[in-house]
Amino acid sequence: MRLKKAGLCLFQALERLIGHTFAGFSNPFYSLGALAFYLFYIIVGSGIYLFIFYEPSIKGSFDSVDYLTHDQWYFGGIMRSLHRYASDALVLVMVLHILREFVLDRYRGARWFTWVTGFPALVLIFISGLVGYWLVWDTLGQYIAVRSTEWLDWLPIFSEPSARNFLTNSSVSDLFFRLILIGHIAISIFLFVALMVHVKNISKAIISPPRNLAVGTFLCLLILSLVLPAVSQERADLSQVPGIINIDWFYMFAYPLMDRWSMGGVWALVAVITLLLLFLPWLPPQRNRPVAKVLLEKCSGCNLCVMDCPYEAIILQPRTDGHPSYVREAVVVADNCVGCGICTGACPFSRPPRGEELLTTGIDIPSRDIQHLYRVSALALEALNSNAASSTKVLVYGCDHGAALGNLDIQDIAVVSLPCTAALPVSFIGYMLRHGADGIFLTGCRKGDCYYRLGNIWIEQRLSLDYQSRPHLPRWISRERVGYCWAGPGDERHLTTAIDRFQKGLHVASAVVNSESE
Amino acid sequence: MQIFQYLGQAFWYLLFIAFIGYFSTSPAYTFMEPDQSLIKLAFNHSGKLKLACREFTAEEQAAKPKHMRIKFDCPRERSPVYVIMKIDGKLIFEKTIRPSGFAKDLSSPLYERISLKTGQYHLYLGMRDHVDTEGLDYEFDGSVTLAASQILVIGFDSEYNEFTFQ
Numbered sequence: 040m041r042l043k044k045a046g047l048c049l050f051q052a053l054e055r056l057i058g059h060t061f062a063g064f065s066n067p068f069y070s071l072g073a074l075a076f077y078l079f080y081i082i083v084g085s086g087i088y089l090f091i092f093y094e095p096s097i098k099g100s101f102d103s104v105d106y107l108t109h110d111q112w113y114f115g116g117i118m119r120s121l122h123r124y125a126s127d128a129l130v131l132v133m134v135l136h137i138l139r140e141f142v143l144d145r146y147r148g149a150r151w152f153t154w155v156t157g158f159p160a161l162v163l164i165f166i167s168g169l170v171g172y173w174l175v176w177d178t179l180g181q182y183i184a185v186r187s188t189e190w191l192d193w194l195p196i197f198s199e200p201s202a203r204n205f206l207t208n209s210s211v212s213d214l215f216f217r218l219i220l221i222g223h224i225a226i227s228i229f230l231f232v233a234l235m236v237h238v239k240n241i242s243k244a245i246i247s248p249p250r251n252l253a254v255g256t257f258l259c260l261l262i263l264s265l266v267l268p269a270v271s272q273e274r275a276d277l278s279q280v281p282g283i284i285n286i287d288w289f290y291m292f293a294y295p296l297m298d299r300w301s302m303g304g305v306w307a308l309v310a311v312i313t314l315l316l317l318f319l320p321w322l323p324p325q326r327n328r329p330v331a332k333v334l335l336e337k338c339s340g341c342n343l344c345v346m347d348c349p350y351e352a353i354i355l356q357p358r359t360d361g362h363p364s365y366v367r368e369a370v371v372v373a374d375n376c377v378g379c380g381i382c383t384g385a386c387p388f389s390r391p392p393r394g395e396e397l398l399t400t401g402i403d404i405p406s407r408d409i410q411h412l413y414r415v416s417a418l419a420l421e422a423l424n425s426n427a428a429s430s431t432k433v434l435v436y437g438c439d440h441g442a443a444l445g446n447l448d449i450q451d452i453a454v455v456s457l458p459c460t461a462a463l464p465v466s467f468i469g470y471m472l473r474h475g476a477d478g479i480f481l482t483g484c485r486k487g488d489c490y491y492r493l494g495n496i497w498i499e500q501r502l503s504l505d506y507q508s509r510p511h512l513p514r515w516i517s518r519e520r521v522g523y524c525w526a527g528p529g530d531e532r533h534l535t536t537a538i539d540r541f542q543k544g545l546h547v548a549s550a551v552v553n554s555e556s557e
Numbered sequence: 558m559q560i561f562q563y564l565g566q567a568f569w570y571l572l573f574i575a576f577i578g579y580f581s582t583s584p585a586y587t588f589m590e591p592d593q594s595l596i597k598l599a600f601n602h603s604g605k606l607k608l609a610c611r612e613f614t615a616e617e618q619a620a621k622p623k624h625m626r627i628k629f630d631c632p633r634e635r636s637p638v639y640v641i642m643k644i645d646g647k648l649i650f651e652k653t654i655r656p657s658g659f660a661k662d663l664s665s666p667l668y669e670r671i672s673l674k675t676g677q678y679h680l681y682l683g684m685r686d687h688v689d690t691e692g693l694d695y696e697f698d699g700s701v702t703l704a705a706s707q708i709l710v711i712g713f714d715s716e717y718n719e720f721t722f723q
Contacts, residue, residue: 060565067569127581128573182588192668198657199601200668206599206710207723255566259574267578278723280589280706285582295586 046142051529064249069487071136076246078129085122095216100176101274108270120264126168130289148328149377151320152240158316160233167226168290173219181275182284193302208277240375242351329378329406331371335360337388338401340367344382349492352376379491380404380462387510389464419453424475431542434476436463438483440490442526442534449538461494465501465512478520478545480538485527495525594703596671600713603664604636605687633662636688643681677702682720
């Protein structure tokens with residue numbers, strides 16, 4: 040637990056530091072998953088080119104790769120280097136992605152499926168990478184082939200040791216290279232399938248990074264390929280021990296352990312890591328996870344909650360209550376629901392009391408329902424209205440995962456925290472403005488890093504004047520009275536400054552209005 | 558202000574390039590010192606059948622259904638293979654390898670790595686492949702010279718019943 044907290048502090052500090060130069064979505068830490076996909080595309084693209092020239096035979100394997108590296112350095116060599124460095128970067132990005140999701144506690148509850156299905160992808164990436172090194176058939180390939188098979192032979196699953204296939208140079212045949220080439224390609228196809236399954240429960244999965252980040256990453260790999268081209272080591276010779284080897288630490292960090300420890304020790308390490316990764320979502324399990332509930336009498340089957348749900352947790356099905364006007368109804372897939380409440384914010388029926396009409400919504404989170412939201416908002420408003428003289432009374436809506444709202448030392452504000460700020464129906468903004476608030480200020484996780492993935496994207500769209508197809512803030516509400524600022528944990532000072540600036544703007548606007556009325 | 562942002566980005570990108578570029582091949586790993594060599598003792602030898610064939614008795618034959626009556630009972634189980642290796646008179650390796658297969662009727666595979674310093678050694682190898690044998694069935698006693706970084710593969714030729722060196 041302490042380790043997790045320390046990791047969280049480290050990540051937050053790093054992200055804040057990098058955030059000074061990579062703003063919003065461009066922050067690489069917010070696009071690790073998308074970067075992994077992007078690197079996979081580069082690997083596949085460069086791999087297809089290498090495949091055209093690769094000759095799967097004992098002699099041809101080394102010679103064809105060597106030809107690409109030296110004779111065709113201007114393109115083939117670059118492709119080889121891109122293939123190599125993108126694969127290395129993929130491991131780096133993947134490890135950071137796993138660690139980050141862990142420290143941010145984004146792997147338990149309904150998110151277990153995404154976490155667990157990432158594991159096969161992780162294994163396939165390592166197998167594919169290691170098999171790729173065999174294909175070059177230099178001393179590094181020889182080392183990996185021999186040590187990998189010796190490691191596998193430790194398990195009593197083969198009737199005879201597979202390492203015997205690499206005893207002498209005559210033990211290896213051309214067929215072997217054809218087989219591992221097919222294996223390398225097949226694993227990549229399986230990997231693609233595994234990645235698709237990994238993002239299955241994520242709606243609008245971002246599988247390509249922001250353009251500037253994509254261009255920057257590609258240029259980095261290209262520069263690296265030109266400055267430090269990937270080259271083969273000496274041709275493999277099974278009668279000689281590869282003594283000193285330049286191993287790729289991204290893929291082969293465990294190989295030296297095979298020499299230092301025993302093969303059984305490395306198997307034990309792999310088993311522990313495997314079990315830990317697979318069962319982490321239940322260590323401990325997330326209890327009392329709230330699940331959205333559809334209130335059928337107010338559900339029109341409009342599809343807005345389905346579109347905004349970040350976890351594919353809502354589907355539409357034919358109406359079950361025989362409603363005369365509506366043909367479909369929303370149904371919550373409980374296993375996928377994370378209880379963020381974004382659906383409540385998206386529902387056009389979510390609105391505060393209007394005249395005789397009571398507070399309503401079509402979909403709600405039972406533990407923090409719209410009644411609760413209304414109650415805490417009304418209390419906050421009451422507290423604000425107690426200072427009737429002020430013209431900068433601001434009701435701040437934030438989320439449980441962004442900057443700590445309790446630590447804000449600002450006058451004339453009242454704070455309401457939601458599971459996700461996008462759970463706030465826009466109708467509440469108009470209501471609170473009509474009932475005494477001078478301004479409404481929204482805040483939440485850093486842009487691109489919403490705890491529930493899409494919260495701040497939806498809010499910006501709902502506040503936008505151009506946005507018409509979803510619940511949006513009515514045009515008659517002055518945008519000067521509604522502000523927002525994305526601030527994560529540790530960004531409290533930044534948030535304070537933004538709210539302060541917003542309040543000053545409100546003060547100026549009210550002064551202009553007063554002078555005009557005079 | 559934007560220039561600082563670009564400079565900052567360049568810094569992080571350079572760090573990324575340096576990290577990937579360095580750990581892609583460095584630091585070099587010494588799998589084996591240059592003055593070391595390796596002996597791989599590896600073969601796949603089938604031990605002799607553990608029990609000889611015997612003729613079924615008349616009572617045994619009578620107890621079987623007619624279509625299953627055969628003259629001889631030939632158990633398929635093979636003897637485990639015992640291997641011993643000494644270098645300069647020192648015991649390096651000694652192992653009894655059970656035959657593989659559920660019925661223990663397949664060969665006994667062996668794969669062992671022995672790392673040694675370069676030089677000349679007196680090598681003694683012995684193997685027994687029948688449970689009834691006292692002592693050893695096959696032996697090698699001689700000297701071998703290991704060159705720097707050499708891998709010497711010692712196998713067993715079951716046709717000629719002798720150890721092989723490659």
